[in-house]
Amino acid sequence: xxxxxxxxxxxxxxxxxxxxxxxxxxxxxxxxxxxxxxxxxxxxxxxxxxxxxxxxxxxxxxxxxxxxxxxxxxxxxxxxxxxxxxxxxxxxxxxxxxxxxxxxx
Amino acid sequence: xxxxxxxxxxxxxxxxxxxxxxxxxxxxxxxxxxxxxxxxxxxxxxxxxxxxxxxxxxxxxxxxxxxxxxxxxxxxxxxxxxxxxxxxxxxxxxxxxxxxxxxxxxxxxxxxxxxxxxxxxxxxxxxxxxxxxxxxxxxxxxxxxxxxxxxxxxxx
Numbered sequence: 002x003x004x005x006x007x008x009x010x011x012x013x014x015x016x017x018x019x020x021x022x023x024x025x026x027x028x029x030x031x032x033x034x035x036x037x038x039x040x041x042x043x044x045x046x047x048x049x050x051x052x053x054x055x056x057x058x059x060x061x062x063x064x065x066x067x068x069x070x071x072x073x074x075x076x077x078x079x080x081x082x083x084x085x086x087x088x089x090x091x092x093x094x095x096x097x098x099x100x101x102x103x104x105x106x
Numbered sequence: 107x108x109x110x111x112x113x114x115x116x117x118x119x120x121x122x123x124x125x126x127x128x129x130x131x132x133x134x135x136x137x138x139x140x141x142x143x144x145x146x147x148x149x150x151x152x153x154x155x156x157x158x159x160x161x162x163x164x165x166x167x168x169x170x171x172x173x174x175x176x177x178x179x180x181x182x183x184x185x186x187x188x189x190x191x192x193x194x195x196x197x198x199x200x201x202x203x204x205x206x207x208x209x210x211x212x213x214x215x216x217x218x219x220x221x222x223x224x225x226x227x228x229x230x231x232x233x234x235x236x237x238x239x240x241x242x243x244x245x246x247x248x249x250x251x252x253x254x255x256x257x258x259x260x261x262x
Contacts, residue, residue: 067139068204068212078215087141105136106203 007033012098019094019101023058026098034096039087043096047084050076054097064094066104114143114257116250121262122151123167124191124206130262131155131209138216145253146213147245149223153230156222156237161207165191207238214240219253221245 002021003014007030013021020026031051035043043051053074057065067090071078081089090102115137119130130146137144154160168174168181168190180186195205204212214220222237222244234244245253 066202067135067216068202071212071215078212079217082138082215082217088139090139091141105132 015100017101020098021100023099030098031096034098038092038095040085040092040096044084046076046080047093047096050074050081050084050089050093051097054093054099058097058099064090064097064099064102066090066102066106068104068106112137112142112258116145116147116254116257116259118147118149118259118261119152119155120150122154122164124164124194125166125171125173126262127152127155127164127206128203128209130260131206131213132203133260133262134218135209135213135216138213138218143257144213144216144218145221145250145257146218147221147223147250149226153222153226153232153237155206155210156220156241157232158236158238161210161238162205164206166194210238211240221250221253223247223250 003016004011005014006012008027010025010027010030012025012030015021032043035041035047040047050070053070054064057063057069065073067078067081067088070076070081070089070093074081076084085092090104094101115133117130117134119127121127134144134146148156154164165187168187169178171181174181174190203209210220220241222232222241224244224246227233227244234241
């Protein structure tokens, strides 16, 4: 467990940098987390994925896998990997302030 | 944060049975999801996975498969392999595991490289046209090692 300051607010993160408490997340923190993960600017398409991640987490208590993202988020898998080259589900979860999705597919 | 990371893997798929194919595909897809660079190399019966006419007909091996826990004689009865494959596919669907053709297409979309082994392609008298369009190239074992350089190799 570690703490970090995003957008002027201190938040708790797990060892890999995912939010330990998703309720601490605010939209204005996302660009800073994105930059830290190598995404200089969050576009509308990034936001579409980030918002979908939050929505799925709120509904199901866990983030979606890449397959589900590709099927339901409205952003196809090819584009997901262009937007989040270091792994869409993992990176988008980190930027969206939710725990790392644990699916294998 | 862990200091040791895997940045690149090359996975060889050499089997043409359901249980011989899925582990390699799951590892390939999972690696891409972690941001790891992936090459998939299909050799011998593994070529069926990228063969246009065969990739939708990959069956569970019901003979010589002690993991199924039923008599070998039973496994050899006509139709058993199809029935067991059907059963397994249904269970996988329920867990949201895609079919082999869909899975391979998805893995290609993640940016993984798909390659066919030249020796096997020649052996079975196949050509590039026999394969799904996502296959980048038919390559020699030497070219495979060049592509795999700097990463880890997994044989399945």
